Amino acid sequence: MNEEFAVETMGLCKTYGNTEAVSQLNMQVKTGAIYGLIGPNGSGKSTTLKMLCGLVHPTNGEAKLFGRSVNDPMVRRRTGVLIEEAGLHHDLTARDNVRMKAECMGLADKRTIDSVLEITGLTNTGNKKVKHFSMGMKQRLGVALALLGNPDLLILDEPINGLDPEGIRELRELMNTLNEEGKTILLSSHILGELSKIASHYGIIRGGRMTEQISKEKLEEKCRDYFQLEVDNVDRALPVISENLKDAGLEVYDNQTLRIYGFTDSAWLIQLLVTNQVQVYSSGFHHMNLEEYFLDKMEGGARNA
Amino acid sequence: MLSLMRMDLYRMRKGKAAYICLGIILATIALVYFLLFLMLTPGGQVIAGKLGMMDIAEVEEAKALFQEINLLLVFRQSCTDGGFFSLVISVYFTIFVCADFKNGFIKNIMSIHVNRWKYVGSKMLSFAILDIIYLAAAYLFTFLVNLIIGGSVPFTKLSSVLFYMAQAWVLTMAILALTMVVCMLTRSIAAGILTAVLVASGVIVTILNALLGFFHANGWLKYTLYFSLTGAPEVYHGPADLAGFAVGIVFLIVYTVFAGVVLNKKDI
Numbered sequence: 285m286n287e288e289f290a291v292e293t294m295g296l297c298k299t300y301g302n303t304e305a306v307s308q309l310n311m312q313v314k315t316g317a318i319y320g321l322i323g324p325n326g327s328g329k330s331t332t333l334k335m336l337c338g339l340v341h342p343t344n345g346e347a348k349l350f351g352r353s354v355n356d357p358m359v360r361r362r363t364g365v366l367i368e369e370a371g372l373h374h375d376l377t378a379r380d381n382v383r384m385k386a387e388c389m390g391l392a393d394k395r396t397i398d399s400v401l402e403i404t405g406l407t408n409t410g411n412k413k414v415k416h417f418s419m420g421m422k423q424r425l426g427v428a429l430a431l432l433g434n435p436d437l438l439i440l441d442e443p444i445n446g447l448d449p450e451g452i453r454e455l456r457e458l459m460n461t462l463n464e465e466g467k468t469i470l471l472s473s474h475i476l477g478e479l480s481k482i483a484s485h486y487g488i489i490r491g492g493r494m495t496e497q498i499s500k501e502k503l504e505e506k507c508r509d510y511f512q513l514e515v516d517n518v519d520r521a522l523p524v525i526s527e528n529l530k531d532a533g534l535e536v537y538d539n540q541t542l543r544i545y546g547f548t549d550s551a552w553l554i555q556l557l558v559t560n561q562v563q564v565y566s567s568g569f570h571h572m573n574l575e576e577y578f579l580d581k582m583e584g585g586a587r588n589a
Numbered sequence: 590m591l592s593l594m595r596m597d598l599y600r601m602r603k604g605k606a607a608y609i610c611l612g613i614i615l616a617t618i619a620l621v622y623f624l625l626f627l628m629l630t631p632g633g634q635v636i637a638g639k640l641g642m643m644d645i646a647e648v649e650e651a652k653a654l655f656q657e658i659n660l661l662l663v664f665r666q667s668c669t670d671g672g673f674f675s676l677v678i679s680v681y682f683t684i685f686v687c688a689d690f691k692n693g694f695i696k697n698i699m700s701i702h703v704n705r706w707k708y709v710g711s712k713m714l715s716f717a718i719l720d721i722i723y724l725a726a727a728y729l730f731t732f733l734v735n736l737i738i739g740g741s742v743p744f745t746k747l748s749s750v751l752f753y754m755a756q757a758w759v760l761t762m763a764i765l766a767l768t769m770v771v772c773m774l775t776r777s778i779a780a781g782i783l784t785a786v787l788v789a790s791g792v793i794v795t796i797l798n799a800l801l802g803f804f805h806a807n808g809w810l811k812y813t814l815y816f817s818l819t820g821a822p823e824v825y826h827g828p829a830d831l832a833g834f835a836v837g838i839v840f841l842i843v844y845t846v847f848a849g850v851v852l853n854k855k856d857i
Contacts (some may be wrong), residue, residue, distance in 0.1 A: 337699075338700060339856065340857065356703070365697075368693070373692060374692060376603055380600075384600055385596075387595045388702075389592065389701055429697055
């Protein structure tokens with residue numbers, strides 16, 4: 285059995301009526317990776333994750349977990365899921381909800397219930413009903429349910445939704461710990477800055493299609509330092525810079541913003557622009573972060589000069 | 590499937606709804622018995638007379654009624670024959686099943702269990718157990734209340750009670766299976782409860798019976814769930830008395846299979 289990939293999809297499609305939610309999606313998540321699935325709302329992230337969990341039937345294509353079909357009961361037991369909001373019975377306690385999932389999985393050792401409640405910091409909720417929980421507590425309980433049975437793969441859809449900064453930090457540490465223990469984590473999130481702190485691989489999905497899969501190292505290579513200028517008129521500034529900086533990479537970000545790559549002499553350039561009657565509102569050196577890279581990818585990127 | 594059934598039974602035990610439904614059934618039996626007490630016992634008739642609820646003529650009618658009544662009949666009239674019992678358990682069943690979809694717990698279940706038939710099977714098995722408990726508790730309660738008021742209603746033979754209860758159990762399970770179909774199709778508590786009201790209380794078949802009666806084409810309606818339940822025999826005389834079982838089992842299988850097919854076809 286090939287376990288190089290914890291998750292692998294081949295030409296995965298899902299159509300609702302005439303709408304293609306997911307189209308020819310090819311995705312590979314290496315075993316042991318933390319894979320961040322990124323995409324705008326309606327890009328097909330949740331549908332993809334639901335297909336991987338066996339909740340949604342693909343219209344076409346194939347999805348495999350640990351080299352086996354997602355319809356193999358054995359691989360299902362190796363997978364913990366949290367899709368969209370945590371599915372919880374609100375008139376029961378946290379412990380009752382976990383106990384129910386444990387019964388559902390046929391887990392004989394009830395100590396695992398205490399274990400996941402402890403990991404997610406819900407041990408002391410006592411008889412408090414889930415309906416009285418905060419959003420963050422519900423989300424943590426959802427993670428606790430996903431962790432039951434010590435799964436090898438965690439599929440988490442927007443797991444940090446509703447968590448406060450402290451909760452986000454705790455969940456990040458938990459995911460890192462679980463990953464160090466050898467678990468593969470596939471997660472989606474809108475909070476890209478947070479995702480960039482933990483993910484080792486990324487998949488960018490747009491319009492139901494995978495536009496790019498990239499490792500953290502490769503991504504960092506692509507993120508270059510640049511000098512950003514905000515000017516009154518880009519059309520006037522462009523020829524001035526192009527004529528004097530022939531080797532530097534130039535990018536028009538918007539109507540007033542320019543980015544220059546491979547360039548360091550900022551004082552000279554600003555002097556040059558002012559001399560040519562281009563007003564400079566602001567300037568500075570930047571390092572393109574992961575969030576900007578993803579946004580560029582999702583929005584189609586800036587206009588290259 | 591057994592693990593899912595254990596999960597369902599745990600949820601029933603931990604939730605309040607199962608106890609509330611049983612309480613409603615027992616309270617209704619108690620109310621009916623209170624009215625019977627007023628009608629059938631000398632002490633009760635005195636109270637009813639003082640309250641202006643009965644006159645001498647009505648007391649005589651009640652005495653005549655007293656000659657024909659037995660404990661199982663009281664149980665049927667107060668609990669099962671009008672569809673009250675089926676209605677209560679169907680409403681609870683609807684809320685129990687649809688809650689999984691409404692709160693999203695179904696995702697936790699279906700991400701583990703590839704075979705969705707297990708879900709349908711576990712729900713039916715769990716409610717089969719609850720159905721037996723409710724029927725037994727309701728009859729036992731009727732029995733105890735009758736003892737408390739002096740055993741004024743004659744007791745029924747155990748064989749008759751068991752024969753009827755088995756039919757009631759199968760037929761109410763078939764009604765639950767039909768409710769399951771609607772729950773799987775719509776995933777809506779409102780639709781499930783509407784189905785429970787229409788089917789369990791016999792609204793649809795009663796209207797049909799009236800309409801088809803004009804054309805003398807209503808004979809087949811005795812094979813519907815509602816009329817099978819209301820007309821269920823208490824004593825076995827021959828194979829014809831097993832019709833209630835046959836109707837219940839056929840509908841139970843058909844509706845359960847249909848519910849399973851729908852669940853398998855639809856996305857979660």
